[in-house]
Amino acid sequence: MTEINLIKIKQEKASEISGLFELSELGQSLLTQDxxxxxxxxxxxxxxxxxxxxxxxxxxxPKREATWWACLCARSCQSTQMNPKDAKAVESAEAWVYKPIQENAKAAFIAAEATDFKTAAGWAATAAFWSGDNLSPLDDNIVLPSPDLTAKAxxxxxxxxASQDGAAQVKNRKQTFIRQGIDIAKGGDGRKVVQ
Structure with a gap:
């Protein structure tokens, strides 16, 4: 088996990443030290x-690549006509990916709020906001985001x-999204992965 080269994932051991979230029992059983x-x-x-x-x-x-992945997935689950609030949320998240400055992170949060945090697009925008430098609405009051917030969003x-089209499509969508994530981790942009 040829190992894929995940140039964007800098950790050498899977345990360095898996310790950051809760694995299922089966997932834990697959994790070995090396x-x-x-x-x-x-x-x-x-x-x-x-x-x-x-x-x-x-x-x-990394936060930018992870947020980009969320944007791709959010866009892929929309019909040809994305509702305006979701479209704005994804566009705001993408703006932060292209130019990761605090101003764009704040704009992403405003767009995420408009979705009531009920959609993939809203959570992609939340990922952008949580990747910024300050969670406070006040510029002179710095509240640093916890390092794990972006990944959670x-x-x-x-x-x-993945669940957008009902239970029958969840497995296929997750598999497609994983292929996109792997492509991004390999240094690609995730767009060439076939749905």
């Missing part, structure tokens, strides 16, 4: 531990996107 992130992802896919795999990639990717966005 397993690399790429090997662990392959094991999770083989055992159909798709939720664990999504979480693992979300926590392993990204995983939430992806899970919501």
């Amino acid at each position: 397993v690399t992130p790429a090997e662990f992802i392959e094991k999770l896919i083989q055992e159909e531990c798709f939720t664990d795999c999504i979480n693992f990639i979300a926590y392993g990717l 990204v995983a939430g966005a992806i899970m919501l996107a």
Whole structure:
């Protein structure tokens, strides 16, 4: 088995990432001391531990790449006509990805609030906001985000996107989204992955 080169995931051991979130029992049983992130992802896919795999990639990717992944997934679950609030949320999150400055992070939060945090697009925008430098609405009062917030929002966005078309499509959507996440982790943009 040829190991995939995940250039965006800097941790050498899967345990450095898996300790950041709660793995399922099956996921825990697949985790060995020396397993690399790429090997662990392959094991999770083989055992159909798709939720664990999504979480693992979300926590392993840098914030910009993870937020981009959430944006791709949010866009893919929309029909040809995305509702205006979701469209604004994804556009705001993408603006932060393209230019990760605090002004764009704050704009993403405003767009996320408009979705009532009920959609994949809203959580993609939340990921952008939680990736910023300050959670406070006041510029002179700095409230640093917890390092795990972005990954939580990204995983939430992806899970919501996967369930968008009902239970029958969840497994297929998760598999597609995982392929996108792997492509991003390999240095790609995730767009070439076939739905």
